[in-house]
């Protein structure tokens with residue numbers, strides 16, 4: 001089978017196409033013939049930082065495909081089933097023609113949702129859900145600021161916040177304004193023209209996904225009892241949130257950091273919204289498996305609008 005593997009070359013390491021033997025599923029595993037995958041920060045960040053590489057050298061957390069064979073102890077799936085999942089908790093391996101994964105990381109792909117659309121969902125949408133609902137305690141009527149709304153996580157965060165009945169202010173570039181408005185944001189701010197953290201606005205919930213502002217600047221625009229959730233952005237922002245967040249949460253306003261986890265119940269929840277048309281995955285570009293390195297490069301530049309999908 002074909003795989004894209006991160007390999008040491010003479011002077012550097014590169015993503016290269018290789019032919020390897022198909023994995024054999026163990027008793028509790030399912031062998032999936034992958035039809036589509038998508039790129040996330042957790043795929044290219046380890047290459048940038050030099051840590052957290054998957055043991056197999058094969059990246060790819062979001063997978064969609066068809067069950068080829070199952071181990072003897074597998075009960076939830078059978079050959080021919082359309083499945084999907086986030087396999088980042090099991091060493092990744094989605095940028096390949098086949099992968100063997102435990103059955104408990106997969107769900108059935110809802111009928112009527114295409115492979116490419118489904119591949120754009122797991123990591124980004126579940127991250128947005130866990131940020132809004134679990135860390136952010138979102139409630140109907142809340143005023144929610146989504147900072148960095150244009151990417152994979154951001155486009156889901158806007159739509160899920162609207163689904164939960166919040167009033168959404170989204171921050172993105174002028175290029176993405178129309179798209180973000182079409183996802184239900186009541187107000188869109190161009191980050192090049194306006195610094196919302198310097199305004200007299202107040203928000204019940206702030207989800208910081210991309211871009212950089214100091215934690216104190218975000219805290220200043222939180223309403224009393226408001227919650228700030230750091231999802232991503234610059235490494236500086238991530239480290240500061242982890243270190244100073246707990247100290248800055250002494251009063252009524254809370255500063256939290258999210259570490260999203262793969263969760264099949266959460267994935268089923270968002271897939272039901274996708275299948276019913278309440279949430280619409282936004283796909284920027286599609287690349288064939290052979291061009292995965294190019295896809296990773298494009299996403300790592302930080303300006304994709306929504307998701308980038310790998311077709312296999």
Ligand SMILES: NC(=O)c1ccc[n+]([C@@H]2O[C@H](COP(=O)([O-])OP(=O)(O)OC[C@H]3O[C@@H](n4cnc5c(N)ncnc54)[C@H](OP(=O)(O)O)[C@@H]3O)[C@@H](O)[C@H]2O)c1
Pocket residue numbers: 040041042123124127147148149150151152153154171172173174175176191209210211212230231232233234258259260261299300302303304305306
């Ligand atoms: N905490 C967790 O558990 C967790 C889980 C998943 C992801 N993350 C993190 O979440 C972040 C977003 O992931 P993603 O997959 O959504 O990334 P992404 O798709 O690569 O995000 C790209 C988007 O970011 C926007 N952007 C870039 N610079 C910006 C700025 N200065 N201000 C506002 N928006 C800006 C871009 O808009 P323009 O092109 O318009 O600038 C583009 O639409 C990453 O840092 C990732 O590591 C964290």
